[in-house]
Amino acid sequence: xxxxxxxxxxxxxxxxxxxxxTAGCGGSKTENKTAGQSGEPEKLxxxxxxxxxxxxxxxxxxxxxxxxxxxxxxPYVETSYVENVPENPADAERVITQLAEEGNKVIFTTSFGxxxxxxxxxxxxxxxxxxxxxxxxxxKNVAAYFGRMYQARYLSGIAxxxxxxxxLIGYVAAFPIPEVIRxxxxxxxxxxxxxxxxxxxxxxxxxxxxxxxxxxxxxxLLDSGADVIAQHQDxxxxxxxxxxxxxxxxxxxxxxxxxxxxxxxxxxxxxxxxFYVQIVQAIKEGKFDSTPKCGSLTYWPGLKDGxxxxxxxxxxxxxxxxxxxxxEKQRIISGEWDVFTGPIKDQQxxxxxxxxxxxSDNDMLNMDWFVQGVExxxx
Amino acid sequence: xxxxxFIAILATAVTAGTPILYAxxxxxxxERAGILNLGVEGMMxxxxxxxxxxxxxxxxxxxxxxxxxLAGGAVALIHALLTITLKANQVVSGLALTMFGxxxxxxIGKSYVGMPLPAPFHKIALPGLSNIPVIGPVFFxxxxxxxxxxxxxxxxxxxxxKTRSGLHLRAVGENPAAADSMGxxxxxxxxxxxxxxxxxxxxxxxxxxxxxVPSWMENITAGRGWIAVALVIFATWNPVNALWGSYLFGGIxxxxxxxQTLNVNVSPYFLKMLPYIFTVVVLVLVTKRNMVKxxxxxxxxxxxxxxxxx
Numbered sequence: 001x002x003x004x005x006x007x008x009x010x011x012x013x014x015x016x017x018x019x020x021x022t023a024g025c026g027g028s029k030t031e032n033k034t035a036g037q038s039g040e041p042e043k044l045x046x047x048x049x050x051x052x053x054x055x056x057x058x059x060x061x062x063x064x065x066x067x068x069x070x071x072x073x074x075p076y077v078e079t080s081y082v083e084n085v086p087e088n089p090a091d092a093e094r095v096i097t098q099l100a101e102e103g104n105k106v107i108f109t110t111s112f113g114x115x116x117x118x119x120x121x122x123x124x125x126x127x128x129x130x131x132x133x134x135x136x137x138x139x140k141n142v143a144a145y146f147g148r149m150y151q152a153r154y155l156s157g158i159a160x161x162x163x164x165x166x167x168l169i170g171y172v173a174a175f176p177i178p179e180v181i182r183x184x185x186x187x188x189x190x191x192x193x194x195x196x197x198x199x200x201x202x203x204x205x206x207x208x209x210x211x212x213x214x215x216x217x218x219x220x221l222l223d224s225g226a227d228v229i230a231q232h233q234d235x236x237x238x239x240x241x242x243x244x245x246x247x248x249x250x251x252x253x254x255x256x257x258x259x260x261x262x263x264x265x266x267x268x269x270x271x272x273x274x275f276y277v278q279i280v281q282a283i284k285e286g287k288f289d290s291t292p293k294c295g296s297l298t299y300w301p302g303l304k305d306g307x308x309x310x311x312x313x314x315x316x317x318x319x320x321x322x323x324x325x326x327x328e329k330q331r332i333i334s335g336e337w338d339v340f341t342g343p344i345k346d347q348q349x350x351x352x353x354x355x356x357x358x359x360s361d362n363d364m365l366n367m368d369w370f371v372q373g374v375e376x377x378x379x
Numbered sequence: 380x381x382x383x384x385f386i387a388i389l390a391t392a393v394t395a396g397t398p399i400l401y402a403x404x405x406x407x408x409x410e411r412a413g414i415l416n417l418g419v420e421g422m423m424x425x426x427x428x429x430x431x432x433x434x435x436x437x438x439x440x441x442x443x444x445x446x447x448x449l450a451g452g453a454v455a456l457i458h459a460l461l462t463i464t465l466k467a468n469q470v471v472s473g474l475a476l477t478m479f480g481x482x483x484x485x486x487i488g489k490s491y492v493g494m495p496l497p498a499p500f501h502k503i504a505l506p507g508l509s510n511i512p513v514i515g516p517v518f519f520x521x522x523x524x525x526x527x528x529x530x531x532x533x534x535x536x537x538x539x540x541k542t543r544s545g546l547h548l549r550a551v552g553e554n555p556a557a558a559d560s561m562g563x564x565x566x567x568x569x570x571x572x573x574x575x576x577x578x579x580x581x582x583x584x585x586x587x588x589x590x591x592v593p594s595w596m597e598n599i600t601a602g603r604g605w606i607a608v609a610l611v612i613f614a615t616w617n618p619v620n621a622l623w624g625s626y627l628f629g630g631i632x633x634x635x636x637x638x639q640t641l642n643v644n645v646s647p648y649f650l651k652m653l654p655y656i657f658t659v660v661v662l663v664l665v666t667k668r669n670m671v672k673x674x675x676x677x678x679x680x681x682x683x684x685x686x687x688x689x
Contacts, residue, residue: 216632224640
């Protein structure tokens with residue numbers, strides 16, 4: 001009997017270890033600046049929920065830089081964050097509720113999977129304003145936002161189109177969903193703007209981050225004749241694969257030139273700071289309105305708002321290319337033209353966007369077809 | 380499909396299979412001793428991150444491999460202590476080890492994410508051998524760790540099936556009480572092979588961070604540890620079967636990407652499922668009585684051994 005109970009204790013100890021460790025990696029960290037000193041007006045508390053660690057050099061780092069920028073620009077704001085929050089309803093709702101209970105008046109939830117948890121918690125806290133990144137649901141006090149990353153991808157496509165000699169560009173892509181398809185199309189339009197003969201070949205990896213598999217996919221593309229590798233992936237694996245054989249690449253998320261300096265022409269990157277300042281200011285002035293204006297999104301800022309852009313160019317990018325990209329950038333910023341302005345044909349050669357017309361936000365958000373010049377399948 | 384692409388797919392299958400091969404060889408030894416260690420993924424991750432940090436700071440990948448071995452072995456020692464001495468449930472302890480390794484490696488490697496490695500392993504074409512058509516470019520135009528794995532497979536096969544130590548190892552996995560009564564120290568042997576298993580898993584992880592990628596990313600193994608566990612059964616606890624099995628399992632992803640570049644679309648979900656289907660089929664086969672005898676799967680696998688309960 002003694003033996004039996006000691007086994008049970010051990011099993012429990014092991015289980016406890018599991019529980020502690022899970023809590024350890026999914027744990028939360030709140031960074032609170034000391035509250036306003038006496039006499040100072042009460043600060044506006046803003047909370048952030050992150051999917052990854054703040055130093056992932058990618059998606060979450062970008063949001064966290066936005067948070068720091070917000071705190072720096074608006075002295076009346078006090079921020080806190082919780083990192084590594086799983087997307088399951090139980091954890092996400094618990095963390096969001098906790099932030100609301102702590103007195104945050106504005107809460108940013110920065111991953112797609114937080115959509116329903118955000119909507120649910122928002123119902124219980126009508127005085128708190130919630131902003132959810134990359135989803136499609138809104139409520140009186142919940143607004144969906146995202147960034148027009150496709151504009152930066154179009155610009156990076158110009159650099160790739162100028163760099164290719166084999167006229168074949170490889171694109172390592174995660175999942176065939178509208179966000180990724182839109183990026184591939186915009187990139188291809190950029191390539192063809194400067195190099196109408198060039199093609200973009202897509203390989204799906206079906207993972208957001210697996211450095212080894214992403215690298216294998218890039219190698220497969222390089223072997224099939226591609227000499228520039230673009231990516232919609234979170235690891236620098238594809239860029240390092242291109243560098244290893246002396247070819248070029250276009251990174252994503254953060255400045256991947258740091259990880260593959262000889263290969264990376266540039267990387268489309270996020271810069272949330274200006275948007276976060278803009279939105280919190282609007283809330284402070286009582287101008288918040290969650291009515292969706294861009295398809296299913298309330299806010300869909302782009303180049304004009306400075307929330308996306310290109311990381312510094314590599315030394316191999318010529319002055320002429322840089323100038324051309326700058327011109328195109330100004331054309332988009334001015335609003336006279338956007339990436340998906342017709343005539344645009346699909347892979348079968350059918351006109352999808354007639355001459356002179358712009359694709360609507362809604363059509364862009366639901367894109368499930370490739371433009372002419374892409375080799376690959378959207379399935 | 381032309382000749383070059385065919386060669387390229389096979390060569391990629393060898394590189395892609397090598398991290399799985401090291402981990403599977405380690406798990407074969409561990410399971411041959413009668414201990415199931417589901418912590419392969421965790422041990423690989425700890426090996427990958429420790430190896431990477433050392434290789435980065437010493438600019439020598441061999442030091443990285445050495446430290447990866449020690450780190451993987453140290454993590455395995457926790458499992459040995461829990462399951463052999465304390466007789467805890469092996470499944471629970473192994474699963475805890477995977478979570479522990481994932482968390483620990485992420486914590487240790489935080490400030491190293493994405494950094495390029497100044498001196499990774501490089502390909503070395505073996506003179507003579509690499510000129511053999513097909514076989515040369517596939518097997519003998521690889522990096523030193525791949526060559527080392529060939530030697531290891533042969534050595535472990537010899538050790539397991541042709542030596543007295545191998546007999547003791549198999550005896551402990553088959554029936555620890557009987558082995559113990561014959562004067563074989565079952566506890567000692569189990570400890571040794573669990574730790575060696577962890578060392579090999581550590582090398583498998585370090586192969587990813589020192590050659591394959593070569594860089595550190597959180598969760599760099601992305602499930603390869605689990606494929607190694609499945610591979611052990613697929614290989615029927617035989618190092619030689621593990622060799623070609625790992626190339627088959629590792630090559631599936633690479634094949635999928637190549638097929639996409641040739642505009643052939645095979646569902647990636649189907650491809651990802653294949654290793655496990657193979658494993659299930661082998662599992663069904665090895666439960667047949669006559670097959671059990673022929674393969675010699677360790678009968679005491681997963682059972683704690685207690686001298687007093689004999």
